[in-house]
Amino acid sequence: MRRTLILLLLAVALASACAPASKPAVTPQAGPASSPSPTAAPRLTPPATLAFRATSPPTQPPPDTPVPIRPTVVPTAAMPGLVGTPRSLGFEPVTRNDDWAPFVEKFDGVEMALVPAGCLKMGSTDEQVDDAMRQCERLRGAGNCERSWYQHEQPVETLCFDEPFWIDVYEVTNVQYGSSGEWSGDELPREQVNWAAAVAHCKSRGARLPTEAEWEYAARGPDGLAFPWGDRFKASLLNACDRSCEWNLLGTGVDDGYPNTAPVGSYPEGASWVGAMDLSGNVWEWTNSIYRPYPYRATDGREVDGSTDSSRRVLRGGSWYHTGTVLLRSAARYPVSPDYADYVTGFRCARQ
Numbered sequence: 001m002r003r004t005l006i007l008l009l010l011a012v013a014l015a016s017a018c019a020p021a022s023k024p025a026v027t028p029q030a031g032p033a034s035s036p037s038p039t040a041a042p043r044l045t046p047p048a049t050l051a052f053r054a055t056s057p058p059t060q061p062p063p064d065t066p067v068p069i070r071p072t073v074v075p076t077a078a079m080p081g082l083v084g085t086p087r088s089l090g091f092e093p094v095t096r097n098d099d100w101a102p103f104v105e106k107f108d109g110v111e112m113a114l115v116p117a118g119c120l121k122m123g124s125t126d127e128q129v130d131d132a133m134r135q136c137e138r139l140r141g142a143g144n145c146e147r148s149w150y151q152h153e154q155p156v157e158t159l160c161f162d163e164p165f166w167i168d169v170y171e172v173t174n175v176q177y178g179s180s181g182e183w184s185g186d187e188l189p190r191e192q193v194n195w196a197a198a199v200a201h202c203k204s205r206g207a208r209l210p211t212e213a214e215w216e217y218a219a220r221g222p223d224g225l226a227f228p229w230g231d232r233f234k235a236s237l238l239n240a241c242d243r244s245c246e247w248n249l250l251g252t253g254v255d256d257g258y259p260n261t262a263p264v265g266s267y268p269e270g271a272s273w274v275g276a277m278d279l280s281g282n283v284w285e286w287t288n289s290i291y292r293p294y295p296y297r298a299t300d301g302r303e304v305d306g307s308t309d310s311s312r313r314v315l316r317g318g319s320w321y322h323t324g325t326v327l328l329r330s331a332a333r334y335p336v337s338p339d340y341a342d343y344v345t346g347f348r349c350a351r352q
């Protein structure tokens with residue numbers, strides 16, 4: 001019954017969330033009505049077919065002037081013992097990924113990575129879309145990828161963080177979330193979490209969900225990498241849908257070892273420049289951000305703390321259910337209803 005309800009919600013959520021290029025983005029297939037298993041996979045059409053467009057495709061060129069932004073929800077986080085270095089605890093702006101070494105501290109027992117001040121070219125340039133198309137067509141074949149899939153990642157805008165922040169090294173796990181019953185596996189990421197539940201959990205830790213900009217900066221860094229580990233898709237560096245996955249329709253030969261979710265941190269070589277793991281793949285991650293076309297403006301209402309707002313929120317990073325190079329890229333955005341919760345949706349928290 002619960003599974004049926006989840007699938008119904010999924011159908012409604014994604015039907016309203018996406019404007020696919022040629023057919024419904026996600027259509028639940030026939031599935032058992034019995035109670036869900038924690039390892040059971042959702043019956044969905046393969047996400048590799050997903051396509052989406054910005055509701056109002058942006059047409060303005062990217063501005064050159066960096067726009068300082070500050071997160072709109074800033075809990076006052078005491079950081080006892082953190083009195084200096086590295087680089088004055090992140091306040092010295094970093095201009096290259098290689099100039100930063102991951103710095104991790106525990107907050108209430110949860111490891112968080114420091115993300116230093118610096119600038120992000122948020123979104124995808126025409127050249128980056130060209131490159132994404134080439135990588136996509138290598139996997140799916142010529143003519144099987146569409147530029148419109150990347151449209152709402154444009155225009156690119158330079159955003160500068162003048163203050164550092166912290167982001168969870170790992171996706172929030174079952175044991176951290178306090179899961180029981182059907183959510184077994186302490187170190188598996190907690191999935192089937194809707195946006196409000198993710199917000200509530202982060203709040204209980206004195207933290208919050210990352211904004212889209214923060215998530216993308218933690219994944220790509222000042223270098224603007226396409227994936228957390230670099231610019232080329234490498235199937236061995238993340239948990240995606242490959243040979244061991246039921247929906248491996250593209251015939252990816254790699255087996256990452258996990259047909260569904262993997263224990264968090266299973267792919268340390270896939271860590272981002274700040275040391276955050278599984279940003280690409282494993283579970284899709286909620287951000288605080290309401291979906292709006294670029295250019296990104298933190299102050300235009302998209303980062304309101306509106307727990308009752310039904311506007312679509314943005315998921316980032318793709319999941320174990322995704323094949324290929326479209327949604328697993330660090331610039332990829334996916335808007336869904338805040339009520340959306342399925343076997344692919346999890347989250348991580350951030351804080352100041």
Ligand SMILES: [Ca+2]
Pocket residue numbers: 239240241242244245256257258259260320
């Ligand atoms: Ca996998």
Ligand SMILES: [Ca+2]
Pocket residue numbers: 171278279280281282283284285317318319
């Ligand atoms: Ca993830």
